Amino acid sequence: MKERVVLDVSRLPPHGMGRASPTWWGTCAFMLIEGSGFALAIAVYFYLMSLAPHWPIDAPAPGLVPGTTLTAILLASVVPNILLSRWARQRDLRKVRIGLIVMSVFGAVPLILRGFEFAVLNIRWDDNAYGSIIWTMLGLHTTHIVTDLIDTLVLTGLMFSKHADNPRRFGDVEDNAMYWNFVVVAWIPLYACIYWVPRL
Amino acid sequence: MTNDNKPAQPTDLMFGDDELERRLAQTWRTPAGVWGALTTVDHKIIGRRYIVTAFVFLALGGLLALAMRLQLAQPEARFIGPDRYNQIFTMHGSNMMFLFAVPVMEAMAVYLVPLMVGTRNIAFPRLNAFSYWIYLAGGLLLWISFALDTAPDVGWFAYVPLSGPQYGAGKRADLWAQMITFTEVAALAVAVEIVVTVFKQRAPGMSLDRIPLFVWSMLVTAFLVIMAMPAIMLASSTLILDRLVGTHFYNPTEGGDALLWQHLFWFFGHPEVYIIFLPAVGMVSTIIATFSRRPVFGYLPLVMALIATGLLAFGLWVHHMFVVGLPKLGESFFTASSMAIAIPAGIQIFCWLATLWGGQPVLKTPMLFVLGFIVTFVIGGLTGVMVASVPFDTQVHDTYFVVAHFHYVLVGGAVFPLLGAIYYWFPKISGRMMSETLGRWAFALIFAGFNLTFFPMHILGLEGMPRRIYTYQPEMPWAGMNMFVSFSALILSLGFLVFFVDVIRSTRSGQIAGENPWGASTLEWATSSPPPCFNFRRIPVVGARDPLWSQPEELTVAGGLRTDRRELIVSSVVEAQPEASESSPRNSIWPLLAALATTVMLIWSIFSPWAVIWGSIPIGITLTGWFWPKQTPEDES
Numbered sequence: 001m002k003e004r005v006v007l008d009v010s011r012l013p014p015h016g017m018g019r020a021s022p023t024w025w026g027t028c029a030f031m032l033i034e035g036s037g038f039a040l041a042i043a044v045y046f047y048l049m050s051l052a053p054h055w056p057i058d059a060p061a062p063g064l065v066p067g068t069t070l071t072a073i074l075l076a077s078v079v080p081n082i083l084l085s086r087w088a089r090q091r092d093l094r095k096v097r098i099g100l101i102v103m104s105v106f107g108a109v110p111l112i113l114r115g116f117e118f119a120v121l122n123i124r125w126d127d128n129a130y131g132s133i134i135w136t137m138l139g140l141h142t143t144h145i146v147t148d149l150i151d152t153l154v155l156t157g158l159m160f161s162k163h164a165d166n167p168r169r170f171g172d173v174e175d176n177a178m179y180w181n182f183v184v185v186a187w188i189p190l191y192a193c194i195y196w197v198p199r200l
Numbered sequence: 201m202t203n204d205n206k207p208a209q210p211t212d213l214m215f216g217d218d219e220l221e222r223r224l225a226q227t228w229r230t231p232a233g234v235w236g237a238l239t240t241v242d243h244k245i246i247g248r249r250y251i252v253t254a255f256v257f258l259a260l261g262g263l264l265a266l267a268m269r270l271q272l273a274q275p276e277a278r279f280i281g282p283d284r285y286n287q288i289f290t291m292h293g294s295n296m297m298f299l300f301a302v303p304v305m306e307a308m309a310v311y312l313v314p315l316m317v318g319t320r321n322i323a324f325p326r327l328n329a330f331s332y333w334i335y336l337a338g339g340l341l342l343w344i345s346f347a348l349d350t351a352p353d354v355g356w357f358a359y360v361p362l363s364g365p366q367y368g369a370g371k372r373a374d375l376w377a378q379m380i381t382f383t384e385v386a387a388l389a390v391a392v393e394i395v396v397t398v399f400k401q402r403a404p405g406m407s408l409d410r411i412p413l414f415v416w417s418m419l420v421t422a423f424l425v426i427m428a429m430p431a432i433m434l435a436s437s438t439l440i441l442d443r444l445v446g447t448h449f450y451n452p453t454e455g456g457d458a459l460l461w462q463h464l465f466w467f468f469g470h471p472e473v474y475i476i477f478l479p480a481v482g483m484v485s486t487i488i489a490t491f492s493r494r495p496v497f498g499y500l501p502l503v504m505a506l507i508a509t510g511l512l513a514f515g516l517w518v519h520h521m522f523v524v525g526l527p528k529l530g531e532s533f534f535t536a537s538s539m540a541i542a543i544p545a546g547i548q549i550f551c552w553l554a555t556l557w558g559g560q561p562v563l564k565t566p567m568l569f570v571l572g573f574i575v576t577f578v579i580g581g582l583t584g585v586m587v588a589s590v591p592f593d594t595q596v597h598d599t600y601f602v603v604a605h606f607h608y609v610l611v612g613g614a615v616f617p618l619l620g621a622i623y624y625w626f627p628k629i630s631g632r633m634m635s636e637t638l639g640r641w642a643f644a645l646i647f648a649g650f651n652l653t654f655f656p657m658h659i660l661g662l663e664g665m666p667r668r669i670y671t672y673q674p675e676m677p678w679a680g681m682n683m684f685v686s687f688s689a690l691i692l693s694l695g696f697l698v699f700f701v702d703v704i705r706s707t708r709s710g711q712i713a714g715e716n717p718w719g720a721s722t723l724e725w726a727t728s729s730p731p732p733c734f735n736f737r738r739i740p741v742v743g744a745r746d747p748l749w750s751q752p753e754e755l756t757v758a759g760g761l762r763t764d765r766r767e768l769i770v771s772s773v774v775e776a777q778p779e780a781s782e783s784s785p786r787n788s789i790w791p792l793l794a795a796l797a798t799t800v801m802l803i804w805s806i807f808s809p810w811a812v813i814w815g816s817i818p819i820g821i822t823l824t825g826w827f828w829p830k831q832t833p834e835d836e837s
Binding site for chain 2: 003005009026029030033034037044052127135150158166167169
């Protein structure tokens with residue numbers, strides 16, 4: 001078919017940032033998938049609770065200290081995370097490097113606390129259905145922390161390499177920061193279910 | 201960094217058509233040979249592979265159906281024993297739903313959506329390659345287990361407690377559950393690609409109200425996949441946990457619940473029906489418009505009906521559970537919502553009829569399949585309204601009436617449009633026409649064979665014949681009808697045989713198709729058949745809903761994309777205003793390696809929970825290799 005050029009796109013930027021980036025939308029779509037997963041896990045939790053004569057089943061409520069400390073740390077991590085995202089948008093490589101190291105620490109510390117959380121759940125996964133669902137919820141969220149931590153560590157390595165000075169990398173840092181916010185936000189209802197619903 | 205302070209890059213404005221095509225082919229091509237085949241990220245090659253693989257699974261699933269019909273043709277037959285029969289009906293259902301129906305619809309989108317929205321490759325093309333390998337691995341897992349006589353035998357919805365640790369000994373149910381994980385990972389990956397391709401890679405000017413209806417249907421389908429498939433992944437994972445590490449999700453003596461499985465399964469399972477049906481709706485709208493030689497009647501109501509169906513799909517799942525003893529009020533609600541879905545379905549049917557009424561219908565093979573679809577689907581819809589009523593459903597539950605109903609809906613609602621779509625888009629995919637003569641034979645045999653096979657099953661069901669029985673006694677009044685059904689199934693199979701022969705014959709020696717053999721209106725017909733590796737010489741600029749009809753003589757295009765790297769236009773979500781000339785990834789072996797690592801982890805985890813930890817390490821390594829920058833022009837920004 002005969003072609004007629006009616007639009008010149010040669011002045012467009014060679015990479016879309018933010019919402020012009022397919023990766024941003026892809027990250028959103030994956031958050032929607034995983035958000036659906038978390039929502040369903042919570043639905044299963046309440047479904048099992050509605051069947052049980054008493055809740056929790058045959059166990060004291062989980063100990064509060066490690067989980068609450070972890071929640072506080074996750075919430076605190078949002079501040080450096082947002083700063084990191086802002087520095088990435090400004091393409092300030094030095095600050096982004098510092099921010100990534102800080103966020104690697106904020107990703108690793110919760111994993112240590114998570115170990116203590118499992119220890120004070122006061123029930124095993126194979127004791128009863130209550131134990132099964134809270135171990136699953138905690139496990140599901142832990143895989144998200146691990147995934148994002150590995151992603152952050154790889155990105156940190158990248159930003160100290162020769163590949164660093166590239167707007168594409170800064171976009172990756174922003175998307176990773178957005179995903180970490182999701183990991184934090186998804187934790188709040190899980191925390192409420194695991195630690196506070198049994199105390200109602 | 202912008203273009204301004206760099207040396208001028210070669211763009212498509214600098215070259216004549218021939219030189220431009222040569223340069224684009226250099227940049228976008230998939231090398232010949234094994235290495236090229238393993239590393240390609242071209243959506244057309246992967247889409248074609250996906251479609252062919254899905255049809256191979258269709259043929260295998262059809263052979264299983266024939267084996268069942270042979271067994272049921274007469275009472276007390278001894279052709280298949282009860283254990284093998286359980287494996288066969290489980291395989292037939294699981295194979296058709298998870299390895300054929302959903303993948304083939306997504307596969308059609310993988311091939312067609314990027315062409316229909318006027319871009320050069322699907323979003324996240326490496327994820328696309330990964331998706332295919334994972335799908336293939338899941339299919340091989342299921343079929344190899346069948347060959348080893350250890351296939352799942354718990355039905356395609358694997359109800360607990362039958363599939364749980366107490367009754368489902370061995371690894372059969374685990375293989376089913378893990379096959380689910382494979383196919384759902386593959387389906388979710390494609391869903392994300394479709395959403396982002398439709399949102400961000402549409403040709404300039406293709407605003408929301410100019411998106412082709414097939415693309416709309418795939419967008420809604422992709423969202424259904426994203427929202428519904430996590431439910432089945434949670435269900436299958438918790439089932440494996442119950443079986444492997446002793447959790448009690450489905451164990452009522454320890455606070456679990458068998459009905460929880462049914463809720464989770466059908467919260468996915470009902471949207472699944474629409475995940476299969478909505479793409480078919482998009483195909484029908486496309487084919488009807490082309491062969492009525494006029495724009496589809498009621499574009500907006502059709503789009504709204506797609507979205508409404510997608511939303512209602514999540515409010516229907518309990519109608520699969522009417523006989524488990526749920527509260528009356530709940531059942532009434534789900535009866536109402538099940539009947540409400542007839543409204544968007546009705547809107548679509550009437551819009552199609554109006555399009556036919558107002559056009560000059562041309563009865564080519566694709567159109568025959570669409571007319572067959574309308575008849576068959578309406579019958580399936582009528583029995584659907586019947587089983588939506590609790591008292592009626594209680595009578596026919598688990599009988600052949602239900603078997604007849606869902607085959608009318610699934611085969612009539614999805615396979616007929618799909619076959620029409622194959623006849624319609626085959627010239628684009630292969631560059632050659634399929635045979636009209638063989639096509640008419642295929643349609644006649646499939647349409648007649650289908651109705652002769654499945655309509656009597658309604659009667660068998662009303663006569664009380666339960667589904668999933670491997671044989672029946674001579675005293676039952678079912679023998680004559682079963683013999684008739686089995687003979688009819690041969691006619692249906694013969695129709696499919698003609699279809700497959702036509703496909704193979706036409707691939708080799710069909711008449712050359714040319715760019716737009718049907719005189720259709722959407723962008724995939726604006727490029728050669730089969731399309732070059734870069735899809736379009738220059739990206740089209742869209743000014744109308746039916747671009748090739750509003751300007752049949754010339755194609756308005758955008759210029760200025762680079763030719764030395766894989767580059768495409770990223771545009772805004774609503775108006776499709778160009779925002780960036782973004783790069784698209786090159787071929788890579790990493791998706792295959794990541795898929796292999798994932799396969800090892802998933803199969804290993806049937807046997808040991810530690811596989812999840814140790815098996816994840818190779819996955820992490822392959823993903824890092826996948827995303828690590830390679831200093832190609834595509835990495836520039």
